[in-house]
Amino acid sequence: MTTSRASRGRRPSRPSGDEREAAILATAERLLAERPLTEISIEDLASGAGISRPTFYFYFSGKKDVLLSLLDRVAEEADRAIVPRPPSPIADPAAFWRDVLTAFLGAFGSHRAVTAAADAARATDPEIGALWSRLMTGWVDRDAAIIEAERAAGAAADGPPARDLATALSLMVERSMTALFTGREPVLDQDDLIDTLLHVVLSAVYGPAA
The missing domain is CATH 1.10.357.10 (Tetracycline Repressor, domain 2)
Incomplete structure (x- = not known):
């Protein structure tokens, strides 16, 4: 499979801080429709948003903050x-x-x-x-x-x-x-x-x- 010169070596764009925060909030709302907050972990929120647990804490102090x-x-x-x-x-x-x-x-x-x-x-x-x-x-x-x-x-x-x-x-x-x-x-x-x-x-x- 050939790769065009324009796309060869291009680094994938990284989500901005606003996008990461929005992803956390969207994940939380989706999970809340499935189960109560007490059954949702920080790992669930971070994984659903496509970020690490330490990165989650850069945006929110915990589930309640979300x-x-x-x-x-x-x-x-x-x-x-x-x-x-x-x-x-x-x-x-x-x-x-x-x-x-x-x-x-x-x-x-x-x-x-x-x-x-x-x-x-x-x-x-x-x-x-x-x-x-x-x-x-x-x-x-x-x-x-x-x-x-x-x-x-x-x-x-x-x-x-x-x-x-x-x-x-x-x-x-x-x-x-x-x-x-x-x-x-x-x-x-x-x-x-x-x-x-x-x-x-x-x-x-x-x-x-x-």
Whole structure:
């Protein structure tokens, strides 16, 4: 078999640091779909990414660090999918809140293994629990500001403090979607999930007439 002059002696390209990190994360997500984090070894992650164990530690301190990065990336994906906060009063509240709910369902639903692993770990791992809490707090703050603006514009109904209402609604959405992604009962059917959550959000924020 002949070898062209252009390819003869060419050294194979080496993956960059970003490519190696991405390979580790992709391997972790693939393995999490097959078994829990506790049954995944550093060797599994390094081998799947095509790197050595010492090289793995150049990018991550351990398996938990990998899961934290995965969860952070899924949350960023959800945030990017959410439409910018509109001025109040919102012209079409149903469409706006549906887009918000769909963004979360799309992002976390596309990475169910990560969501399930993080949900299982946050109860016993303070760092993962803290990240989850920070993410939830950010979304609560955002929704509370929207509810306050809608009330000030005369569009939303009076009720509990905006932040309390946003907290209750965010917890409802988070638990409902997590139950769907982890298969825990009771669980809403995925085909009905968005419509059901949207009905509750609109009723709570704008009143039963909404």
